[in-house]
Amino acid sequence: MxxxxxxxxxxxxxxxxxxxxxxxxxxxxxxxxxxxxxxxxxxxxxxxxxxxxxxxxxxxxxxxxxxxxxxxxxxxxxxxxxxxxxxxxxxxxxxxxxxxIENALYAIADQEYEVDLFKDFYVTKQLLSSIKTTNRILNITASIFANENGLNNCLLLNDSKNVVEAIQGNIFMLMGNKLITPPISEGCLNGVMRKQILEIAKNMGSLEVVEEVISPFDLQKADELFITNVIKGIQPITKYRKKSFDAVISKDLLGKLNEIVTAI
CATH class of the missing domain: 3.30.470.10 (Aminotransferase class 4, branched-chain amino acid transferase, N-terminal domain)
Structure with missing residues (x-):
């Protein structure tokens, strides 16, 4: 060792x-x-x-x-x-x-899930940020910060002060019928579940699906926020600061995701 x-x-x-x-x-x-x-x-x-x-x-x-x-x-x-x-x-x-893992299919727990921004350190906009290396000290420090402040998760910022991802997953934001996630060029992880959700959402037909920069100011105007990763699937965010969010689209996407899992 x-x-x-x-x-x-x-x-x-x-x-x-x-x-x-x-x-x-x-x-x-x-x-x-x-x-x-x-x-x-x-x-x-x-x-x-x-x-x-x-x-x-x-x-x-x-x-x-x-x-x-x-x-x-x-x-x-x-x-x-x-x-x-x-x-x-x-x-x-x-x-x-x-x-x-107890459950084979993905599920959403019916409980509050609160997040805030982590501002101590920033994700750099570079190729290394998009891959999974064992250097995760930023995520570890952000996890400790979240725990100390009674949060379920934190949203990470890049060096342009834009929202990139959560501690252990990609971030999606719904505004009206527009579903937004940051592009890989912003420094977020090239997530496997991110790819699946983008494809599912595009096939729904009712959503405009785009990869765009998300600023911290956009979060307060969102209708829904959720986090994705391959183990959890979809985790809706219910509270960011004083704003509460629905989970209608999150649950719809989760149902379609489980259809894919069942068919594999």
């Missing part, structure tokens, strides 16, 4: 997937995002690291631990030992961890 580059330098990328009935949800999207992340930080991708190999490694551990009905699995890929900032090799190893 003392020479592990993930531990010493955060020299690692990871992917978290949801497994339902021995199938990885949105497998292709997860695999290609992981491959893209490895390329961005110049890791060597082994010839045998195909999508089938990726799937096999995750599912076999879930099955071995009797979690194949419903679980979350995380694969962390790190550069092998050696060197300081400059690695001695670009070859990789990986670690997989699985945890059981």
């Amino acid at each position: 003392t020479q592990n580059r993930a531990f010493l330098y955060g020299d690692a990328v990871f992917e978290t997937v949801k497994i339902v009935n021995s199938k990885i949800l949105f497998l292709e999207d997860h695999y290609f995002r992981l491959m893209a992340s490895m390329r961005v930080i110049r890791m060597e991708i082994p010839m045998n690291f195909t999508m089938e190999y990726f799937e096999e490694q995750l599912l076999s551990l879930a099955i071995d631990n009797a979690f194949s009905n419903s679980c979350r699995a995380r694969i962390t890929i790190f550069r092998n030992d050696g060197g300081y900032y400059l690695p001695e090799t670009n070859e990789i190893s990986f670690l997989i961890h699985v945890v059981g």
Whole structure:
């Protein structure tokens, strides 16, 4: 462990997937995002690291631990030992961890979910912000801030002071019939669930779906706000400062998302 580059330098990328009935949800999207992340930080991708190999490694551990009905699995890929900032090799190893989840389908808890802005540190508008590396100190600090202030989550800002995402998911805002989420160029994570929700919303026909900058001032004018990630699905925000929000579209989208999950 003392020479592990993930531990010493955060020299690692990871992917978290949801497994339902021995199938990885949105497998292709997860695999290609992981491959893209490895390329961005110049890791060597082994010839045998195909999508089938990726799937096999995750599912076999879930099955071995009797979690194949419903679980979350995380694969962390790190550069092998050696060197300081400059690695001695670009070859990789990986670690997989699985945890059981009670519900296979996505659900929305009927309870208050309050957020506020996190202003201590900012997300940079760069490619590294869009991938999942193990350097998550901003998200950790924001989580502690949220806990200390009785919040369920925080919304992160980029260096232009625009709203980028939540601590552990992408942010969507509904204004009238317009559904807005920040573009990847703003520094938000290129989320797998973000992609699914964009596609579902566009197919609904009743919504204008756009990727646009969201300023903190826009939040007070929104009809709905919600957070997305592949484990939770959709988490409606019920309160931001003195403004309360509905969850009509959130619940509609969740129903359509569960139709996709059931069909996989």
